[in-house]
Amino acid sequence: MDADSVLSDAVIEQVERIGQADIMVGIPSYRNAATIPHVVKAATAGLVQYFPDQKPVLVNSDGGSPDRTRELVLSTESPDYVEQIILVEPTHRLQRVSLTYRGIPGKGSAFRAIFDIARRLGVKACVVVDSDLRSIVPEWIELLAGPIVKGGFDFVAPLYCRHKFDGTITNMVAYPLTRALYGKRVRQPIGGDFGLSSDLIAAYLDSPLWDEYVARYGIDIWMTTLALNEGFAVCQANLGAKIHDAKDPGADLGPMFREVVGTLFRLAHVYQGNWMQVRGSRALPVYGLERIAVPPPIEVNVERLIEQFRMGTVNYLPLWQAILPADTIHDLGELAKLDEGRFYFPAELWIKCIYDFLYAYGTVQGFSKEQILNSLTPIYFGRVASFVVERIDSIDEVAEQDLERQAREFERLKPYLVSRFEALHRSSGGSNSPLRALGSDNADSSEERASASSTS
Amino acid sequence: MSKQKILVPLANPNTAPDLVRLAAGIIFGGTGEALALGVVEVPEHQSLSEGAVLARQTRRLLQRVLDIGLVENVEIRTVVRIARHAWQGIRDEVLEENIDLVLIGWHGELKGEDRIFGETIEELLKAPPCDIAVVKQRGLGQIRRILLPARGGPHAELALKIAISIAAKFESAVTVLHVDPEGESGDNLHSEEAFAQFANQCQDVCRVRLTSVASSSVVDAILKEAKKYELVIMGATEHPEICGGYLFGQIPEAVVAQADATVMVVKSRTCSHGDRSAEGD
Numbered sequence: 183m184d185a186d187s188v189l190s191d192a193v194i195e196q197v198e199r200i201g202q203a204d205i206m207v208g209i210p211s212y213r214n215a216a217t218i219p220h221v222v223k224a225a226t227a228g229l230v231q232y233f234p235d236q237k238p239v240l241v242n243s244d245g246g247s248p249d250r251t252r253e254l255v256l257s258t259e260s261p262d263y264v265e266q267i268i269l270v271e272p273t274h275r276l277q278r279v280s281l282t283y284r285g286i287p288g289k290g291s292a293f294r295a296i297f298d299i300a301r302r303l304g305v306k307a308c309v310v311v312d313s314d315l316r317s318i319v320p321e322w323i324e325l326l327a328g329p330i331v332k333g334g335f336d337f338v339a340p341l342y343c344r345h346k347f348d349g350t351i352t353n354m355v356a357y358p359l360t361r362a363l364y365g366k367r368v369r370q371p372i373g374g375d376f377g378l379s380s381d382l383i384a385a386y387l388d389s390p391l392w393d394e395y396v397a398r399y400g401i402d403i404w405m406t407t408l409a410l411n412e413g414f415a416v417c418q419a420n421l422g423a424k425i426h427d428a429k430d431p432g433a434d435l436g437p438m439f440r441e442v443v444g445t446l447f448r449l450a451h452v453y454q455g456n457w458m459q460v461r462g463s464r465a466l467p468v469y470g471l472e473r474i475a476v477p478p479p480i481e482v483n484v485e486r487l488i489e490q491f492r493m494g495t496v497n498y499l500p501l502w503q504a505i506l507p508a509d510t511i512h513d514l515g516e517l518a519k520l521d522e523g524r525f526y527f528p529a530e531l532w533i534k535c536i537y538d539f540l541y542a543y544g545t546v547q548g549f550s551k552e553q554i555l556n557s558l559t560p561i562y563f564g565r566v567a568s569f570v571v572e573r574i575d576s577i578d579e580v581a582e583q584d585l586e587r588q589a590r591e592f593e594r595l596k597p598y599l600v601s602r603f604e605a606l607h608r609s610s611g612g613s614n615s616p617l618r619a620l621g622s623d624n625a626d627s628s629e630e631r632a633s634a635s636s637t638s
Numbered sequence: 639m640s641k642q643k644i645l646v647p648l649a650n651p652n653t654a655p656d657l658v659r660l661a662a663g664i665i666f667g668g669t670g671e672a673l674a675l676g677v678v679e680v681p682e683h684q685s686l687s688e689g690a691v692l693a694r695q696t697r698r699l700l701q702r703v704l705d706i707g708l709v710e711n712v713e714i715r716t717v718v719r720i721a722r723h724a725w726q727g728i729r730d731e732v733l734e735e736n737i738d739l740v741l742i743g744w745h746g747e748l749k750g751e752d753r754i755f756g757e758t759i760e761e762l763l764k765a766p767p768c769d770i771a772v773v774k775q776r777g778l779g780q781i782r783r784i785l786l787p788a789r790g791g792p793h794a795e796l797a798l799k800i801a802i803s804i805a806a807k808f809e810s811a812v813t814v815l816h817v818d819p820e821g822e823s824g825d826n827l828h829s830e831e832a833f834a835q836f837a838n839q840c841q842d843v844c845r846v847r848l849t850s851v852a853s854s855s856v857v858d859a860i861l862k863e864a865k866k867y868e869l870v871i872m873g874a875t876e877h878p879e880i881c882g883g884y885l886f887g888q889i890p891e892a893v894v895a896q897a898d899a900t901v902m903v904v905k906s907r908t909c910s911h912g913d914r915s916a917e918g919d
Binding site: 334379463 | 691694
């Protein structure tokens with residue numbers, strides 16, 4: 183048995199028995215018995231309806247669910263209408279694999295197992311979809327795999343209609359920061375549902391940039407960022423509404439925030455040479471028609487978010503003083519004095535905090551990566567609280583316009599981030615990158631950058 | 639004022655960045671956009687739908703081109719076309735998008751004894767659907783000095799326009815070179831007056847210097863002067879096809895083939911035989 187493999191010998195044997203496949207749907211899961219049958223039904227129907235001549239395989243990569251998740255993946259049939267209506271028999275029978283991956287528990291490890299199987303089977307296109315989806319329909323498989331199989335793209339990111347308060351990590355950080363850094367408008371860079379080419383999967387598997395955050399929720403932004411920076415062709419697909427097990431940002435999203443933002447920051451240092459000169463941003467090609475949908479509302483506990491922000495201004499002050507300018511700390515302190523009705527956290531203040539933390543992630547010594555991210559989390563809660571207070575009565579479209587304005591602000595203020603890096607270059611005589619100044623827990627980053635560049 | 643549209647057919651990742659930089663230069667100062675085109679050639683015996691798989695490399699190349707556009711601050715769109723021949727794909731795109739100028743790189747392979755351009759450029763120039771600029775790329779670092787050999791002629795105006803625009807973008811100095819063939823009693827006085835007038839017009843956007851040399855060989859004189867420049871831009875001869883089947887004329891083609899610098903040679907559609915209005919849609 184290969185000690186580094188995320189697959190057990192038994193799974194490898196099963197995959198070898200299948201031998202080869204053309205198209206794959208991969209579903210990561212953990213305790214999703216309630217929702218995964220619908221995802222499997224939609225995926226199997228999509229494979230039959232849209233790719234009847236391709237040899238299909240469905241892979242479920244599970245984190246050791248104690249419920250019936252894996253059993254349901256193997257036993258859930260395609261919807262009845264497929265047999266009753268579609269008269270053309272698919273050329274190949276659908277193969278199914280359900281496995282418990284090995285390694286660090288998390289979505290990234292689950293994906294790594296899916297990618298490993300995809301490469302072993304030589305699939306041309308792989309679609310990954312979340313296991314908590316309620317709105318997935320068979321067409322999603324075509325929308326995510328079509329640009330790979332028929333259009334020559336490598337990476338298909340989703341476009342959804344989401345409730346204005348769903349996807350706060352996406353809206354506040356992942357989308358606007360990715361757009362400002364790399365100049366590409368990937369609206370849902372951590373959407374969870376993607377289409378991937380075989381070349382891109384190989385690049386992921388061979389990348390030296392895997393780490394603990396990537397093994398967990400950092401995987402989505404890692405995949406998107408690598409696709410953008412390693413020369414792959416990227417587009418988006420209109421999937422309609424995303425209805426899933428949405429989370430209250432203040433209650434559920436702390437660890438996810440750290441893993442996503444930590445990965446974003448680390449890769450920003452790795453790919454510094456790619457983004458320093460980029461100004462503005464470009465739209466990406468979009469596949470599929472835009473759909474009008476009304477996603478269900480998300481409840482957000484604003485009081486708790488503001489309380490966590492206030493606690494942050496006390497608990498993390500020493501760390502903030504090492505990262506943020508004095509006037510920013512002052513502004514944050516003034517915000518903490520506001521009551522809920524008047525709570526307003528301006529976009530510009532938020533963006534400067536993000537840029538200062540991004541810079542600090544590679545340069546500030548004496549604090550661990552986790553401490554830096556923990557201290558940013560209450561600031562994120564404050565910004566989310568402000569957005570919710572401001573947009574509580576707005577329709578989703580108005581909230582979306584707000585987020586677009588914020589994204590443009592990220593671009594407008596990017597010179598501030600660039601100037602901080604340039605100042606560091608100058609102070610180190612121009613020969614050292616900020617990576618040289620990393621603390622001990624980041625000491626591997628310069629090697630990472632060298633390795634990452636060699637793969638481009 | 640209508641937007642200037644430049645089509646940049648791209649196939650080589652190594653030379654694409656310089657072509658996009660030149661396109662950014664040509665657009666500079668006005669309203670315009672570059673359309674980066676990748677043509678996937680599918681042989682006659684294959685179905686055109688098979689081009690989708692072949693398109694992956696082209697898409698990746700164009701994705702990188704978008705990055706260059708962000709750095710050079712130029713509006714770029716990307717298009718992938720499937721065609722039996724690259725020139726067909728380019729011509730179709732020109733007609734569909736109402737392109738003003740095709741900026742195309744020449745890889746440098748010689749074709750036959752007398753002709754230096756390949757099938758794609760030759761076919762395009764048979765009946766130019768728009769203005770054409772062919773670039774023999776020899777690497778472009780900073781474009782500090784641009785040489786503009788000029789003797790008037792119908793394509794010179796386009797060459798001047800492009801040189802000024804590129805110079806304005808990259809803050810380059812332009813030298814207008816006039817070569818007097820020795821022994822010819824020419825219109826020196828008239829030329830100098832015209833140059834002086836031109837230089838005055840350009841001073842607001844870039845630095846222009848006029849120089850005139852006498853030589854028994856125009857080509858040798860240009861090649862000698864070109865050694866000091868990063869970029870040479872020149873117009874085609876008025877009726878190149880009359881003498882020896884040249885596409886741009888004997889002198890421009892000799893300079894393209896022999897210069898050490900990057901050379902751009904341009905041909906204006908309005909002065910060529912091709913007429914877009916005479917073509918079908």
